[in-house]
Amino acid sequence: MKDGVTQAPTDAVPQFANLYDFAKLGGYGVAINPCTIVYDKRKASKPITSWKDIWNPEWKGRIAWPSYPGAEGTAALLMTAKMFGGDEKNVGVAFDKIKELKPFAAIQSSQDQLFQMFDQGVADLSIEFGPFVRKYAETRNPNIEIANPVEGQALAMNVACITVGTKNQKLAEEWINFHLSEPCMLAYAREIYYSPTVKNLNIPDDLKQKLVLGADAQKLVDFDWDIVTKSQPAWTSRFNREIAG
C-alpha cells in the first residue's frame, strides 16, 4: 500500500463494515489461517494451553521446529519473544530460549515434511498452520491435537488487495464482497477450516469448535510486519547459525 501498488480497503465493499479491525490493514482479510502449537496428544501429560508449555521437559528432543524464514517460523520466533519479555525489536531472548530446546527431532520446512514426521513418529510437536493440521488430523491422524494457547494463536491471514489503477475496480470489489459472504466463508471453513474475517455470520455448531471466533479471534497475536520484513535477513542468518545448524 505504502509503495503505491495496492489500494486501501474501503466501504465500497459492503462487507467491509463487518471485518475485524486487524482484517482491514493493507487490504481485505479474507481468511484467517493462524499458526499455533500442534502435537501428538498421546505424548502429552496434560493438554497444551500455553506457548510456554513447549518448554515442558517432556517435549525435549521430540520437537520439529519450523524453519525460518516462513510464516510458521516467524510465528514461532516472535511468539517465543513475546512469551519471554521480548518483542519484534528484541528477539535475542527468543533465540536464546529456542536454543534451550535443542536438540530438535528435526527442522521442518513444509507441512508435508511435518505430516510425514507425525506419521512416522519422528517428532511429536511443532508449530504449524492450525487449519491445515486440523484437516490432516481429521483425515489421517486423529492423535494430533491443535492447541489454543491462552496467549492467543499467531495471526496469519490471506488478504485480497485491489491494485492501483485497475480497469476492473467494480468487478474486484464485487468479487471481494462475494469472498466475504456467508456461503463463501462457510465453504472455506468446511473444506479447510479457515476462520472467517467478518463478524456477521451464522456458524453452525459443529464448526464453532474448530474455528477461531469471537474472543479467540480478538486474542489473535499480530506482529509489526515492517520490522519483521526489515529484520528477515538478520534473523535468517541467526536462525541458520544458532538454531538449524
Add this chain to the structure above:
Amino acid sequence: MSASAAMASGVSQPAAPRPALSRFVGPALAAPVTIWLALTFAAPLAVVVLLSLQEFPDPFGPIVQPPSAAQFAAIVSDPFYLRVIGETLALGAGVTALTVLLGYPLALWLTRVPARWRPIAFAVILIPLLTNVVVRSLGIVLLLAPDGLINQVLGLVGLPPMRGMLYTHGAVAIALAQVFMPFLVLALYDVLQGTSPRVHEAAASLGASRVTRVFLVDLPLSLPGLRAGIVIVFLMSSTAYVSATLLGGKKVWTTGMLVWQEALQNLNAPLASALALVMTVTSTLFAVATFMIVQRLMPWRSMRAVSAMSVPGWLTRLFDLLGPPLGKLLLALSLLLLLLPLALVCIQSFNDVPQATVAGFRAFTWKWYERVLFGGAYAESFRVSLELALASALVAIALALPAAFALARFRFRGLTALTAFWTLPLSLPHVAIGVGMLRLLQAYTAVPPFLGLMSVHVVLMLPFAISLLQASVEQLDRVQEEAAASLGANAARRFFLVILPGLTPGLVAAGVMSFLLSFGEVTVTSFLTTARMTTLPVRIYAEATFSLEPTVHAVSALLIVATILALLLLNRFVRLDRLHAR
C-alpha cells in the same frame, strides 16, 4: 556456357576455397552463437561479478557501484559460511567418489553390451539424465523414507527399519550421485570404447586375466575420460541445491542453497553473487587440482618414461577371486540407483495416499491421472514448459547449425578460444547464471520473462546442440555437394536439397535433446519464473517445498513415458550411443 561456369566454380569451391571468401565465412558462421552467449551468458556473469562488489543490497539502484570487498569480507570472517562451503566441497567430493565407484562398472558394462542391445543400455543412462531433478529426488525420498522401499525390504527379511535415512548428508549424496552419474558414465564410455581391442589381446597374451586388465589396461587408458567425468560431477554436485533442499530437510546446507536463499528470500543480490563466485572459484580450483593430479598419473601422455610396475601374484589372484562378484554387485547397485527412483515414482502415481511423499502402497487408484488428464491440474505450467522448450530448441538449433559448420569446415584464428567459450556453460555453476540473469531482467523490465527464460535455456542447450551437429556435419558426404554443384545447383539449392536431408538425423537428435534438457531444467529456471509464468518442473519443486499431492507423480510418470517414447523415436534416426556431447 553458364552450366560450365557453374561447374568450374562448384568443383573448385569445396576443394580449394577462395581465400578472400573463406576468411569471412568461418567467423560469420561462428558469430551468432558467440553474440548470443555474450548477451545471455557472459553478461549475467559479469553482472554477478559487479554485484558481488557492492557494499549494500540495492535492488533498484544501478548495477555498477564503487567496488567494495565487504561481501567477501563478510563471507571469509563468518564461520557459518566457511563451514557450509567446506561441507559443500566435502559433499561434492563424496558424491564424486560414490559416482566413480558405481559409474565405472556401468561404463565398462556399456562397452561390453552386444551392439544390438546397446541402444537399450544407453536408454538406461539417458532416461534418468533427461528426467527432471525434482522427480528424481522425489524417487529417492520414496526409496529412503521410514516406510520406503528399503525399509520394507528390511522388514521382509526381519530386520528393524532404519528411520534416520532421510534428511541427512548421506541421503543428499545418494540423490546427487543418482542425478550426476550419467555424465561420468558417458565421459568414461567415450574413452573406454576407443581402446583398441589389440591392447587387450596383447595384455591377455601376456597372461593378464580379465580383472587384471580392467585395473592395468582399462583404468590407466580411461584416465582422461575419468578425469573429465570427475571434474563435471564435482562441479555440478558442489553447486547443486535442488536435491539438497528436498532431501536435506534444512539440516544439510550447501552453498547453492545459501545463494538461492540470499537471492530470492532475502533479496540480497550482492551477498548471493559473492557466494556464487566463491563457490565457482573453490569448485574450479578443486577441479584444476584433480586435473593436475590425474595428469601426473599419466606420464605417457607427456612422453615421460614409465617405470615398470610389478603386481604381486597373490594380489592378482585376490582380484580375480573378488573382482567379478564385486563388479557385478556394483553394476547392479548402480543400475538400481538409476532406475529404481523412476520406477518408484511411476508406481506411486497409482498409489491412493494423501500426500506425495507417503511411501508404502495402500491401494490402486487412477484418480491422480484423472486430475492431470481431465482436471487440468498442471495444464498451465505444462503449456509454458512446452512452449519454452519448443522455442528454445528451435533457437538453439538455428544458432548451433552455423557454429557446427564453422567448426567442421573452417579454420580461422581464435576458433579454439571460441570453442572453449561455447562449452563454458557446461562447467560454470548454473546458479550463478540464475542470479545474474535475475538482476538483468529486474533492470530491463521491458524484456518479457519468457524471453529471459528462453535465452538462458538456449545457453544451457548450446554445448550439446553444437557438438551433436558438428559430428553430423563432419559425417556429410561432400562428394554429393560437389556433384550437385556440378549439375548447376546454387548454394541455396545445395543446402536445402543435399545438406539438410543429410543432416536430418543430427537435427532431430539435437532438437530432441535440447527439448528434453529445457523441459526438465530447474536450477536456473527457478530464479527466473514469475507468479504468472512457471514451468512444470519449477512448479513441482515449489510445491514439493510446501505440500505435494500424488498428482505430481502422475505428471512425472507421464513425462518419463514421454521421454522413453522420444528416445525410441530418436533411435530410428540416430544410434542412442551417439547422443551426447564430447
